[in-house]
Amino acid sequence: MTDTTEMITSLRGGAIAAIRSADLDRKTELAQESARRWFARTLSLRSPLDPPLADRPGRPDKPDLVPPKHMEKRSLHTLKGRIALLHAIAHIELNAVDLALDIVARFATGPVPNSFFDGWMQVAFEEAKHFRMVRARLRELGADYGDLPAHDGLWQAAHATRTDLTARLAVVPLILEARGLDVTPALQAKMRETGDLESAAILDVIYNDEKGHVAVGAKWFRFLCAREKRDPARTFQELVRANFRGSLKAPFNDIARAEAGLTPSFYRSLTSTNSA
Incomplete structure (x- = not known):
């Protein structure tokens, strides 16, 4: 591991340094080391020495x-298809690292308790772990992150909600991450069908961690709504309609969503297709 100590001026400073890094090993190291030091209570929340927050995260030339x-x-019954899926997941997890760090860095001056940052640094730590796991699996299969194209929709959602924490929580954890709870079990099953038990095991780790990430989002979304005396479900629907481009697609994993604090009253009215 490279020395990251000199780049971590505070929790916010460490988060910004990680976001800005185009070296993905260094990005994940900075994210995890900032989390460790924050949990050990050896970091302040912010510092006058913190670097400026970037509009976009650092990225290598590829993908x-x-x-x-x-x-x-592509079909998951081919090696190319499994590599393509894992590459897409690696891209999602990499963006998730930056999204969790951006919530910390962008809203560090907001009126929220320190436990808010505990939750999001745990998310950032685990997203960094996920990216490393998936990238290592890609390399075992003779590929690497950057070999295939990827899309930019995830960071666009962050940019659209950059001035509104409640909207950010509605769109990122409660829409984008919650979608992972819907689709991952079927992907796990398909990986097992192909005999790729190693990739299926990685998806299992991601799925179980993502339940906690959605729960962090739901907890703080409800906290902000309660403080502002707003109905959580109605506020969620208003913010999603105003800030999310796209539609919610059934079927939903209602059980996993509810375990994370996201009940059907939040999202059912946002799709024209109901599922049992």
Whole structure:
């Protein structure tokens, strides 16, 4: 591991340094080391020495970014198809690292308790772990992150909610991460069908951790709504309609969502298709 100590001026400073890094090993090291030091209570929340927050996260030259509709779909029954899926997951997890860190860095001056940052640094730590796991699996299969194109929709959602914490929580953990709870079990099953038990095991780790990430989002979304005396479900629907481009697609994993604090009253009215 490279020395990251000199780049971590505070929790916010460490988060910003990680976001800005185009070296993905260094990005994940900075994210995890900032989390460790924050949990050990050896970091202040912010410092006058913190670097400026970037509009976009640091990235290597590859992968090429293309619109989601241009992403090629492949069968998971081929090695190329499994590599393509893992590459897409690696891209999602990498963006999730930066999204969790951006919540910490962007809203560090907001009126929220320190336990808010505990939750999001745990998310950032685990997202960094996920990216490393998936990238290592890609390398075992003779590929690497950056070999295939990827899409930029995830960071666009962050940019759209950069001035509103409640909207950010509605869109990122409660829409984008919650979608992972819907689709991952089927992907796990398909990986097992192909005999790729190693990749299925990685998806299992991600799935169980993501329940906790959605729960962090739901907890603080409800906290902010209660403080502002707003109905959580109605506020969620208003913010999603105003800030999210796209539609919610059934079927939903209602049980996993409810375990994370996201009940059907939040999202059912946002889709024209009901599922049992």
